[in-house]
Amino acid sequence: MKRFEFLIEWALFLCALLSIGTTVGIIGVLAVETFAFLREVPVTDFLFGTEWTPLFATPRFGVLPLVLGTVLVSTIAMVVALPMGLLSAIYLSEYAPPRVRRLIKPVLEILAGVPTVVYGYFALLFVTPLLQRFIPGLAGFNALGPGIVMGIMIMPLVSSLSEDAMQGVPRGLREGAYALGATRMQTSLRVVLPAAFSGITAACILAGARAVGETMIVAIAAGQQPRLTASPLVPVETMTAYIVQVSLGDTPQGTLEYRTIFAVGMLLFLGTFVLNLISAWLRARYREEYL
Amino acid sequence: MNATARRRALDLLFQLLAMLILCLALGSLAALVATVWSDGADRLSWDFLTGFPSRRAEDAGIWHALAGSMFVILTTGGLAVPIGVASAIYLEEYGTRSLSARIIEFNITNLAAVPSIIYGLLGLWLFVRVMAMGRSVLAGASTLALLVLPVVILSTREALRAVPSSIRESSYALGATKWQTVWHQVLPVALPGILTGVILALSRAIGETAPLISIGALTFVAFAPDSLWSPFTVLPIQIFNWVSRPQLAFQANAAAAILVLLALLLTMNAAAIWLRDRYQKKLV
Numbered sequence: 001m002k003r004f005e006f007l008i009e010w011a012l013f014l015c016a017l018l019s020i021g022t023t024v025g026i027i028g029v030l031a032v033e034t035f036a037f038l039r040e041v042p043v044t045d046f047l048f049g050t051e052w053t054p055l056f057a058t059p060r061f062g063v064l065p066l067v068l069g070t071v072l073v074s075t076i077a078m079v080v081a082l083p084m085g086l087l088s089a090i091y092l093s094e095y096a097p098p099r100v101r102r103l104i105k106p107v108l109e110i111l112a113g114v115p116t117v118v119y120g121y122f123a124l125l126f127v128t129p130l131l132q133r134f135i136p137g138l139a140g141f142n143a144l145g146p147g148i149v150m151g152i153m154i155m156p157l158v159s160s161l162s163e164d165a166m167q168g169v170p171r172g173l174r175e176g177a178y179a180l181g182a183t184r185m186q187t188s189l190r191v192v193l194p195a196a197f198s199g200i201t202a203a204c205i206l207a208g209a210r211a212v213g214e215t216m217i218v219a220i221a222a223g224q225q226p227r228l229t230a231s232p233l234v235p236v237e238t239m240t241a242y243i244v245q246v247s248l249g250d251t252p253q254g255t256l257e258y259r260t261i262f263a264v265g266m267l268l269f270l271g272t273f274v275l276n277l278i279s280a281w282l283r284a285r286y287r288e289e290y291l
Numbered sequence: 292m293n294a295t296a297r298r299r300a301l302d303l304l305f306q307l308l309a310m311l312i313l314c315l316a317l318g319s320l321a322a323l324v325a326t327v328w329s330d331g332a333d334r335l336s337w338d339f340l341t342g343f344p345s346r347r348a349e350d351a352g353i354w355h356a357l358a359g360s361m362f363v364i365l366t367t368g369g370l371a372v373p374i375g376v377a378s379a380i381y382l383e384e385y386g387t388r389s390l391s392a393r394i395i396e397f398n399i400t401n402l403a404a405v406p407s408i409i410y411g412l413l414g415l416w417l418f419v420r421v422m423a424m425g426r427s428v429l430a431g432a433s434t435l436a437l438l439v440l441p442v443v444i445l446s447t448r449e450a451l452r453a454v455p456s457s458i459r460e461s462s463y464a465l466g467a468t469k470w471q472t473v474w475h476q477v478l479p480v481a482l483p484g485i486l487t488g489v490i491l492a493l494s495r496a497i498g499e500t501a502p503l504i505s506i507g508a509l510t511f512v513a514f515a516p517d518s519l520w521s522p523f524t525v526l527p528i529q530i531f532n533w534v535s536r537p538q539l540a541f542q543a544n545a546a547a548a549i550l551v552l553l554a555l556l557l558t559m560n561a562a563a564i565w566l567r568d569r570y571q572k573k574l575v
Contacts, residue, residue, distance in 0.1 A: 008470045022437050025413050029412065029413050087309045087313075091306070091312075106564075107317055110560070111316065113498075113560065114320075114498075115500070115556070117527040117549075121534050121549060125330070156316075213406025215500070216527075220535065240501070243411075243505055244501065248504065262412060268406060268409065272406055277401075
């Protein structure tokens with residue numbers, strides 16, 4: 001009996017250990033292939049080069065155009081998602097009657113659950129043509145359309161995590177503000193928002209990590225031309241879209257081209273990892289404050 | 292206008308702005324569904340559902356992709372659910388305080404936020420090349436299983452946490468061992484909650500495209516997979532393939548396939564919500 005119990009506990013522990021194995025696997029795979037890549041391409045050329053043409057006869061491996069493309073699209077997404085997400089969080093947490101909340105929250109969940117390939121379709125065939133009516137110089141593939149659609153996609157994430165943070169603010173603080181004659185807007189903006197600040201920041205950073213790692217929307221609607229530009233009107237390529245582009249072709253294992261996707265993947269992983277760490281640290285802090 | 296009236300007006304204005312923003316978000320969901328419906332509803336037919344890919348858009352169907360999606364998702368569930376539930380039981384019932392449990396917990400939260408395409412790179416290297424599974428159903432399902440594992444673990448833990456501790460204590464009082472308590476008392480009570488989480492995790496996996504593309508599933512596959520080792524394609528990849536073509540007829544196909552995918556997702560989510568409602572009633 002005792003031995004059986006012991007075996008069960010070990011079996012369960014091994015299953016739990018698999019998640020550690022996944023992390024080790026991800027880091028290991030990316031590291032091995034990235035080092036192999038960096039043996040042939042100097043690290044400074046990779047990180048600071050301004051031309052990304054790995055498929056040309058004279059290949060260049062400067063990753064900056066991909067990084068800038070990623071930053072550009074993610075920034076547009078955040079410009080859309082942050083104000084929308086925060087306002088909806090404030091409304092749902094501080095204004096909405098329970099019935100309205102029960103109605104709206106599932107719809108927001110649906111919005112967050114739509115597959116990204118569907119958002120890609122929406123960005124390419126609805127949002128971009130719509131924008132082209134107002135912005136004459138807008139190319140068929142661009143950073144603006146997918147950025148906006150990506151913002152709509154991550155807005156529910158910002159909203160629900162920020163709302164959680166606001167719900168964590170003790171009632172006493174709100175009641176104090178109301179007792180002093182503050183309106184609900186003043187209470188929300190000057191008492192609740194600052195009190196929930198670290199939680200809300202954590203939510204926004206997590207949303208940023210989502211935007212950086214988002215793949216299908218940009219692979220479909222942003223075009224696949226690595227370009228060092230800050231203009232949202234022309235085609236760009238993100239790190240994720242590049243990985244998709246190479247995966248679509250039949251790249252032989254062990255070639256330099258095959259290794260580029262791991263090197264780019266490493267950069268992507270490190271970027272989102274740092275954002276996640278900051279977000280986790282901020283979340284831990286706001287938990288300490290009020291519990 | 293005195294100061295109080297101005298503050299009240301500002302408050303009202305702010306509330307209206309927030310409501311407007313929410314309407315905008317809900318409106319974009321409506322616009323999305325309306326666009327896809329108007330582009331693709333005409334293509335929906337029995338022949339489309341049961342047909343195979345074709346060079347001519349109007350002859351093409353999605354049976355190969357639909358069957359592929361089903362096959363991959365069931366295999367993913369078969370891999371991820373036992374491992375995920377076991378991990379959650381360990382973290383919640385056995386090692387809650389230990390250092391290793393805390394490290395694993397931190398790790399899982401981090402894994403949940405790793406971009407899905409990174410899992411694809413891991414799958415390409417580990418399953419497709421090193422373990423020599425090729426671009427098979429098994430390789431795709433293993434990759435997706437690693438991807439949804441954190442979601443399964445996190446939701447199972449929630450379900451386990453919701454089981455009142457009095458149930459555990461009375462089981463111990465009757466002389467049951469830890470595993471007997473977990474298996475005969477805790478798991479049955481937590482089952483609806485676990486199932487809800489599993490369905491939601493799998494509905495995330497069924498819409499995933501990027502990791503499957505990076506393991507190389509976008510080869511032209513004209514037949515439904517019939518074993519774990521068959522090459523395959525899935526619905527989202529077929530959609531991506533059709534969207535990427537310039538011809539309008541193929542984009543209509545993509546829209547019709549999106550409608551099928553959304554219907555599938557809606558069914559899964561409805562099942563999850565139904566389970567959740569039943570579960571909540573039972574506990575209260």
